[in-house]
Amino acid sequence: MIWPLDIIILTIVIICGIAAISIKDLLGAAIMFGAYSFMMCLLWSVMGAVDVAFTEASVGAGVSTVFFVAAVFRTTRRTRD
């Protein structure tokens, strides 16, 4: 663990998490959630969990973002909060 890198990535993760739940557009929220997952994947490779990191990059960031975008396109982008 390299602590300056750790703290920078943790800050970006928290900012991406707050942005993902506060954007007033569901497609934008899905994209911010993908960015959050990729930052989480970077954090895990810094912490030495390489197997968790590449599983998160393929399954968490890739497949989850595709699911969200597909669901948003089949329903609606509109949200009130």
Added chain:
Amino acid sequence: MEALGSLILAKYNYWAVIALLLIGLYAMITKKNLVKKIIGMNIFQTAIILFYVSIGSKKGATIPIITHGHGDASHAVHSVEYINPLPHVLMLTAIVVSVATLGVALALAMKVYSQYGTLEEDEIREKIMESEPV
């Protein structure tokens, strides 16, 4: 005071876990949109995974791959030089389960949208009240 400062500084991973848990819980409780609730649930799950991976990490250790693997069995393995891989393996299962949960939740949200024409929770409740008054 100094002990408190060192506690906050040295365990920064766990403070980030607490912050992410609170973000996920806040989104699940207060947001009215179903997709926002599902995003909050996923953030909650990732925070728990981060907690478990933080337990397994060590200072000054390398990734858990033995460099002298085959044909060199007499070599001693110093476990203090390697990060504990057991939480990583458990959390691989948790990531796959979280994607399965996400798929089911989004399918249910799409079914709700095709039935009621909206994803907002209060509008759905109004439409239920209109269709079958108690």
